[in-house]
Amino acid sequence: MRILLVNPPRSPHNAILEHATAAALPFIHRKLVGPPLGLLTVATAVRHHDVSLLEMKAEYDLNPLAAEPQALLRQHLEAFQPDLVAITLIASEVPAGLDLLQAAKRWNPDVVTVAGGLHVTLCPADVDRPWVDVLCPGASALTFRALADTLARGGRLQSVPGLLLRDDGRLRPTAPVAAGANPATTEFLVPDRTLLRKWLPAYVVGKTNGPGTYLFTSLGCPYRCSFCSIWPQYAGAYLQREIESVIAELKTLDEYIAVRLADANSIIDTTFIDRLFTRIAEEGIRKIFIMDIRADTMAQNPRLMAKLAAHGLKVVICGFESFRQDELRRYGKALQVEHIAAAVAVCAANGIMLRGNHIIPPDYERDDFEALAEFAAANPVELAGYTLLTPMPGTALHTQMQDQIIDHDLAKYNMFNGVLRTRLPLDEFHARTAALWAVRRGTRVL
Numbered sequence: 001m002r003i004l005l006v007n008p009p010r011s012p013h014n015a016i017l018e019h020a021t022a023a024a025l026p027f028i029h030r031k032l033v034g035p036p037l038g039l040l041t042v043a044t045a046v047r048h049h050d051v052s053l054l055e056m057k058a059e060y061d062l063n064p065l066a067a068e069p070q071a072l073l074r075q076h077l078e079a080f081q082p083d084l085v086a087i088t089l090i091a092s093e094v095p096a097g098l099d100l101l102q103a104a105k106r107w108n109p110d111v112v113t114v115a116g117g118l119h120v121t122l123c124p125a126d127v128d129r130p131w132v133d134v135l136c137p138g139a140s141a142l143t144f145r146a147l148a149d150t151l152a153r154g155g156r157l158q159s160v161p162g163l164l165l166r167d168d169g170r171l172r173p174t175a176p177v178a179a180g181a182n183p184a185t186t187e188f189l190v191p192d193r194t195l196l197r198k199w200l201p202a203y204v205v206g207k208t209n210g211p212g213t214y215l216f217t218s219l220g221c222p223y224r225c226s227f228c229s230i231w232p233q234y235a236g237a238y239l240q241r242e243i244e245s246v247i248a249e250l251k252t253l254d255e256y257i258a259v260r261l262a263d264a265n266s267i268i269d270t271t272f273i274d275r276l277f278t279r280i281a282e283e284g285i286r287k288i289f290i291m292d293i294r295a296d297t298m299a300q301n302p303r304l305m306a307k308l309a310a311h312g313l314k315v316v317i318c319g320f321e322s323f324r325q326d327e328l329r330r331y332g333k334a335l336q337v338e339h340i341a342a343a344v345a346v347c348a349a350n351g352i353m354l355r356g357n358h359i360i361p362p363d364y365e366r367d368d369f370e371a372l373a374e375f376a377a378a379n380p381v382e383l384a385g386y387t388l389l390t391p392m393p394g395t396a397l398h399t400q401m402q403d404q405i406i407d408h409d410l411a412k413y414n415m416f417n418g419v420l421r422t423r424l425p426l427d428e429f430h431a432r433t434a435a436l437w438a439v440r441r442g443t444r445v446l
């Protein structure tokens with residue numbers, strides 16, 4: 001089987017960026033690119049076939065001279081002549097991804113088109129198009145292997161569990177996958193990073209002088225924030241890897257200088273992470289680590305944070321979400337506002353760069369923007385982010401706010417576009433959010 005795996009381009013829609021002043025522009029990330037860990041895991045599962053990766057985020061998003069995505073795909077189709085084209089989809093990349101699968105089908109109607117990833121797991125109906133032959137929801141690398149192997153030997157896909165198959169114009173499920181499969185332990189596959197060699201320079205993080213990569217130590221999250229897609233993706237489960245499996249993977253990452261733990265939450269089990277970093281030290285593994293850590297976890301575990309910093313933790317990404325307790329409650333975010341200031345202090349004390357993200361709800365008025373700007377200036381971090389409360393399809397928030405959605409174009413569901421009815425005029429709402437991006441390190445450059 002010749003299998004082409006496609007990481008689609010980022011959605012170009014960014015209303016915050018469009019409304020930004022020159023002072024805020026440099027801080028709003030537009031071309032943030034990282035290795036597609038899910039697709040690389042899928043690649044490992046089918047490594048015994050002939051596999052090619054088209055990484056459009058590196059190939060297209062970062063290259064102003066690149067051909068348009070459809071033309072790029074066409075070049076790859078001609079050069080590689082795949083039998084199967086598979087794509088990974090998050091919400092905002094669904095429209096572009098569907099167009100690419102349609103182009104593949106037009107190029108050769110015999111090509112089998114497959115969609116997988118987060119959005120396929122949460123909302124398969126959104127991907128139901130006549131030119132999409134198969135959906136692979138869930139952590140489906142091994143399902144995809146069974147699919148490819150079955151096609152290769154001329155078998156019937158109806159015999160492969162875990163698929164949604166187009167049959168007589170409709171998507172029909174095959175048998176469910178066996179219960180108890182665990183993609184973090186028994187079914188863990190080391191992502192095939194060799195497919196990324198060509199794009200390594202695209203993955204240089206910040207001012208480091210080498211590429212970075214991602215690695216997960218856990219999947220899912222035990223918390224239940226209403227706006228979050230991650231716990232619905234794993235049906236509420238939290239799956240942790242084994243420490244020695246993480247160490248073994250880290251030992252394969254010689255060409256990478258930085259490692260971002262792609263966990264929803266890098267620290268749920270403090271004992272696990274403490275032991276992991278003891279082992280990292282014992283093995284002499286030296287990396288710049290980037291981790292997503294909750295503010296309360298940092299506030300309550302200053303000694304652990306100091307230990308992680310001593311062994312390479314340099315950047316923490318943290319969802320502050322709100323500076324108001326009632327808003328946190330509204331989002332189902334089990335966090336105390338005072339933990340934010342404490343987390344800022346813990347990071348400052350340990351030389352850790354903190355990226356804190358605030359969520360802007362649609363009912364914010366001028367006073368609310370002003371109050372948030374004051375809070376952000378009083379709690380300085382290396383880079384503060386301000387994204388819009390977005391009812392991602394498949395989340396509890398989407399169900400709660402359905403009647404307030406004014407824009408259903410999935411390409412805008414990347415947290416940078418207002419899709420809910422706002423109190424302020426939408427242009428002003430975007431402009432005020434954009435202006436907040438200039439509030440950093442305690443300085444207001446408004």
Ligand code: B12
Nearest residue numbers: 034036037038086088090091116117136139140229263264
């Ligand atoms: C790393 C990461 C990134 C990286 C790069 C990701 C990439 N693929 O290029 C960076 C930092 C660049 C990034 C950017 C963005 N991200 Co992001 N990101 C993540 C993060 C932290 C981890 C993803 C991951 O690697 N998971 C581990 C892998 C193994 O899982 P997986 O990808 O789901 O793949 C498995 C299955 O889904 C399935 N699968 C996946 N693809 C396919 C394809 C086929 C064919 C098959 C068969 C199976 C299959 O099998 C895989 C193996 O089990 C998640 C949050 C999280 N912890 O999950 C957010 C997350 C995916 N990102 C999100 C968002 C919104 C974005 C941005 C739009 C943010 C922004 N405003 O700029 C951008 C745009 C996307 C981009 N790529 O540039 C949201 C998506 C929400 C949604 N419902 O769409 C998430 C869930 C974060 C959140 N808090 O909500 N992101």
Ligand code: SF4
Nearest residue numbers: 221223224225228264
């Ligand atoms: S926002 Fe963070 S803490 Fe809340 S459910 Fe999602 S990953 Fe977990």
